[in-house]
Amino acid sequence: MAPDSFAEGRGGSRVHRQPDSAGQVERARMALVACPVAAIGTEARHDLQDARRAFPEPIEEDVYFCGWASPRSYGAASYLIRRPAGNVLVDSPRFARPLVERLEALGGVSLMVLSHIDDVADHEAFAAHFGCARIIHRADAQGTLAGAERLIDGNAPVSLADDLTLIPVPGHTAGSVCLLYRNHFLFTGDHLAWDTDRRRLEAWRDYCWFDWTAQTASMRRLLDQHFEWVLPGHGDAVSLPAATMRAALGDCVRRMEEPARRAG
Numbered sequence: 001m002a003p004d005s006f007a008e009g010r011g012g013s014r015v016h017r018q019p020d021s022a023g024q025v026e027r028a029r030m031a032l033v034a035c036p037v038a039a040i041g042t043e044a045r046h047d048l049q050d051a052r053r054a055f056p057e058p059i060e061e062d063v064y065f066c067g068w069a070s071p072r073s074y075g076a077a078s079y080l081i082r083r084p085a086g087n088v089l090v091d092s093p094r095f096a097r098p099l100v101e102r103l104e105a106l107g108g109v110s111l112m113v114l115s116h117i118d119d120v121a122d123h124e125a126f127a128a129h130f131g132c133a134r135i136i137h138r139a140d141a142q143g144t145l146a147g148a149e150r151l152i153d154g155n156a157p158v159s160l161a162d163d164l165t166l167i168p169v170p171g172h173t174a175g176s177v178c179l180l181y182r183n184h185f186l187f188t189g190d191h192l193a194w195d196t197d198r199r200r201l202e203a204w205r206d207y208c209w210f211d212w213t214a215q216t217a218s219m220r221r222l223l224d225q226h227f228e229w230v231l232p233g234h235g236d237a238v239s240l241p242a243a244t245m246r247a248a249l250g251d252c253v254r255r256m257e258e259p260a261r262r263a264g
């Protein structure tokens with residue numbers, strides 16, 4: 001969000017230098033709005049009006065980062081796809097009035113795709129307000145998700161539209177799914193993310209709640225897909241040329257398979 005000003009520290013993010021340029025100040029204000037727990041302090045009372053209206057923030061073409069992360073989604077990132085056939089909200093931000101008004105201005109929400117049970121936050125409020133259908137894998141459709149309008153089953157990719165494919169990737173949770181948009185953007189939930197420090201794609205064994213072997217197999221199946229963006233719930237997003245992305249994913253799969261090979 002604002003790497004010039006904030007850095008990951010032990011126990012959370014910390015300010016590692018005061019923002020100075022106008023651009024850095026604006027990015028820092030946007031980080032205030034995106035932060036799920038309002039944990040960032042300010043010495044002066046900044047006018048956050050512009051920052052509050054800055055979300056959803058364009059990433060590339062018709063894909064936006066929503067900001068307004070919710071502690072009920074563990075601070076996960078959520079995304080908006082703006083498309084003529086109907087806008088798609090990928091995972092749930094906070095149901096915050098400034099964001100809802102911006103989503104209305106951008107055409108509302110027709111479909112809410114939920115990558116897995118962890119990142120659903122205010123899904124009921126968004127569904128009620130926008131009248132959008134919610135879609136989630138049946139294996140993760142617990143609690144309030146039992147009322148989702150559409151459940152998918154099994155491991156085979158599901159075509160939602162010409163430009164949208166849902167790809168089950170069991171592992172992090174039993175019902176984790178990735179959403180592939182236009183064979184270009186892959187929304188990965190907590191299945192896969194970019195590690196900026198190591199400059200490589202990563203899956204997190206320590207945060208695998210369901211089955212690491214299943215997650216490894218799911219990751220290998222992603223090698224069949226073509227995409228140039230990884231847009232995760234947690235961790236960093238990355239854009240790479242398709243061939244480079246595929247090589248990075250192959251490297252991730254090999255690292256995931258390594259311990260099993262040694263044990264075997």
Ligand SMILES: [Fe+2]
Binds near residue numbers: 116118119172190
């Ligand atoms: Fe998760």
